[in-house]
Amino acid sequence: MTQMPDPQNPIRIGTRGSALALAQAEETRNRLMAAHDLPEAAFQIVVIKTTGDRVLDRPLKEIGGKGLFTREIEDALTVSEIDIAVHSMKDMPTIQPDGLIIDCYLPREDVRDAFVSNLYGGIVELPRGAVVGSSSLRRRAQLAAKRPDLALVEFRGNVQTRLKKLEDGVAVATFLAMAGLSRLGMTHVARGAVEPDEMLPAVAQGCIGVERRASDDRIAAMLAAISHAPSARRVESERAFLARLDGSCDTPIAGLAEIVGDELRLRGEILRPDGGEVISGERRGSLSDGPQMGTDLAQELLSRAPSGFFDWR
Numbered sequence: 001m002t003q004m005p006d007p008q009n010p011i012r013i014g015t016r017g018s019a020l021a022l023a024q025a026e027e028t029r030n031r032l033m034a035a036h037d038l039p040e041a042a043f044q045i046v047v048i049k050t051t052g053d054r055v056l057d058r059p060l061k062e063i064g065g066k067g068l069f070t071r072e073i074e075d076a077l078t079v080s081e082i083d084i085a086v087h088s089m090k091d092m093p094t095i096q097p098d099g100l101i102i103d104c105y106l107p108r109e110d111v112r113d114a115f116v117s118n119l120y121g122g123i124v125e126l127p128r129g130a131v132v133g134s135s136s137l138r139r140r141a142q143l144a145a146k147r148p149d150l151a152l153v154e155f156r157g158n159v160q161t162r163l164k165k166l167e168d169g170v171a172v173a174t175f176l177a178m179a180g181l182s183r184l185g186m187t188h189v190a191r192g193a194v195e196p197d198e199m200l201p202a203v204a205q206g207c208i209g210v211e212r213r214a215s216d217d218r219i220a221a222m223l224a225a226i227s228h229a230p231s232a233r234r235v236e237s238e239r240a241f242l243a244r245l246d247g248s249c250d251t252p253i254a255g256l257a258e259i260v261g262d263e264l265r266l267r268g269e270i271l272r273p274d275g276g277e278v279i280s281g282e283r284r285g286s287l288s289d290g291p292q293m294g295t296d297l298a299q300e301l302l303s304r305a306p307s308g309f310f311d312w313r
Ligand SMILES: NCc1[nH]cc(CCC(=O)O)c1CC(=O)O
Pocket: 088, 089, 090, 091, 175, 176, 177, 179, 180, 204, 205, 206, 207, 208, 249
């Protein structure tokens, strides 16, 4: 029998402080409340500032290192300042620090990218030479591969900041994850969703994961009740693919696993940062083979990549 929390000793949920991160933490709390019939007072949301939140004036790849949005939160979890950490799995390094584990995934949201523009309805409508804002190496490379004529500019900051930049004419279009817009109740700013065939999403896009101390059996039992197995299958396959490529959320890599009937279908793609070359492939297998399929597909793409392809590593 799991020992249940009391308001004197709430379960502390660690998260970044952005509107999106808070929405994700609240969604996790609400699911735990419903699954265990607990009041809101049984939980405390603890906001933790990360390096990625602090440094806003430089592209992420210049600040460097993995886990820019997660390290401080994982440190707090390790030293028991918090009991669980809620993350966008897209931002998570493929390896967790010793003593921490992620084995709880919430039902995955829309995995697609959103096309956002005040002037145009989609990528094909963009005029020659149009300026597009994005700081994502993946989106920049994918766009450059499709439309080498476009001009790309760095675009960082939260959703509001990026929309303001569009208003100000810094760029005529940008891309955001549909999942983020959806969690913020802002899907109306999207002119449309970009289908995976056109732009394969980032590994784990749209999926919230919950991290805990591996030794914390009480929290493990609570999280088991809200973990969504199909989302876990998909994300663990994609993350095995990313891990074999030694990638992170800020490398020009895309990957998407989907459940088709009783099969798992994994698509993956690696790109030169300038979009000059795209190497893609696909695997199908049983639901339980996801991680192996991810490793195999990564291995195949690596073997097809000419030397020098991985200059971004
Ligand atoms: N790297 C930032 C980030 N991490 C997760 C999301 C969106 C939510 C998600 O994919 O789960 C975003 C913003 C974006 O790409 O628009």
